[in-house]
Amino acid sequence: LAKTTQPISMDSYEGQEVNITCSHNNIATNDYITWYQQFPSQGPRFIIQGYKTKVTNEVASLFIPADRKSSTLSLPRVSLSDTAVYYCLVGDMKNTGFQKLVFGTGTRLLVSP
Amino acid sequence: DAEITQSPRHKITETGRQVTLACHQTWNHNNMFWYRQDLGHGLRLIHYSYGVHDTNKGEVSDGYSVSRSNTEDLPLTLESAASSQTSVYFCASSPRMERDTQYFGPGTRLTVL
Numbered sequence: 001l002a003k004t005t006q007p008i009s010m011d012s013y014e015g016q017e018v019n020i021t022c023s024h025n026n027i028a029t030n031d032y033i034t035w036y037q038q039f040p041s042q043g044p045r046f047i048i049q050g051y052k053t054k055v056t057n058e059v060a061s062l063f064i065p066a067d068r069k070s071s072t073l074s075l076p077r078v079s080l081s082d083t084a085v086y087y088c089l090v091g092d093m094k095n096t097g098f099q100k101l102v103f104g105t106g107t108r109l110l111v112s113p
Numbered sequence: 114d115a116e117i118t119q120s121p122r123h124k125i126t127e128t129g130r131q132v133t134l135a136c137h138q139t140w141n142h143n144n145m146f147w148y149r150q151d152l153g154h155g156l157r158l159i160h161y162s163y164g165v166h167d168t169n170k171g172e173v174s175d176g177y178s179v180s181r182s183n184t185e186d187l188p189l190t191l192e193s194a195a196s197s198q199t200s201v202y203f204c205a206s207s208p209r210m211e212r213d214t215q216y217f218g219p220g221t222r223l224t225v226l
Contacts, residue, residue: 034214043203043217044156087155103148103156 004088009108018075020107022088025069033064033071036087038106044087048073075109083111116140119204119218127226132191134221136204142216143209145187147171147179149200150220156203162187163209194225 005023012018024033032051036044048055050062050071061074075082087106117138126132136145143164148156158171160179168179176198178190191198201222205215 041220043205043220044215045217046214049214105153105155 004090004104006086006088006104006107008105009110011110011112012078013112014079015077018078018082018109018111020073020075020086020088020109021070022073022090023070024088024090027068027090031068031090033062033068034089035060035062035073036089036103038085038087040084044103047086078109078111080111080113082109084109117204117206117216117218119202119221121221122219123222123224125224125226126194128194128196130194132194132223132225134189134191134202134204134223136187136189136218137185138204138206138216138218139185140206140208140216141184142206143184144207144215145181146205146207146215147177147187147189148203148205149173149198150203151200159189159202160187191223194223196225199223199225 032049034049035047037047038044048057048060048062050064052064052068055062063072073086085106085108087103120135146161147159149159150156157173159173159177160168160171162168162181165181165184168181176191178192179187181187201220203220204218207215
C-alpha cells in the first residue's frame with residue numbers, strides 16, 4: 001500500500017473552502033485514492049474515491065493531477081460540523097489484500113465560527 | 114435500515130481476563146474487519162475476514178482472535194487482556210465487489226486495569 005503524507009492539522013472558518021492535500025509519491029498503476037472522515041467518538045465514514053482527474057459528490061470534490069502523486073480533498077463552504085479528522089488512503093484492495101490497509105494519523109480539521 | 118453495531122460501547126476489565134467484543138452487521142457484507150485506534154497511531158488493522166469460516170491476521174493481531182461462523186457477526190476476543198490493549202476498537206464491513214469502501218461501527222472503548 002502506497003504511503004501517504006498529510007498535514008497533521010488545519011484550521012478554517014465557517015463558509016470557507018478547505019483543501020487538504022495528500023502526497024502519495026509511490027502510487028501504483030492500479031491504486032485508487034480514498035478519503036474518510038472521522039468525527040469524535042465515531043467510526044470513520046467514507047467520503048469520496050477517485051482514480052484520476054476530478055470526482056465530485058454531494059459532500060466533497062477530489063482533485064487528482066495527471067501524475068497521481070498527490071490528491072486534494074476539497075470541502076466547499078465548511079461549517080462547524082465539518083470539524084473532524086480526514087484520512088487519505090491509497091491502494092488496490094483486490095491485489096494487495098486488506099491486510100495492508102493503513103489509515104495513518106490523518107488531518108485534523110478545526111472549523112471556527 | 115441496514116447497519117453495523119458494536120457491543121458493549123464501553124467496557125472496563127482487569128488484566129488477565131478474557132474479553133469478547135461483538136460486531137454485527139445487517140448489510141450481508143462478505144468482508145469484516147477489526148481495528149484499534151490509539152492516540153498517535155490512527156487506525157490499525159487487527160484481524161479481517163473475507164467470509165464465513167475465513168479469518169486473517171492484520172498488522173497488530175497478537176493477543177487477539179476472531180471467528181466467523183456466519184455472515185453477520187465477527188466477534189473479537191482478547192484471550193488474556195493486557196493494559197496495552199486499552200484502546201478504542203472499531204469494527205467495519207464492506208461488500209465483496211466494492212473498492213476500499215468500508216462501513217464502520219460506532220466503536221467500543223475498552224479499558225484494561
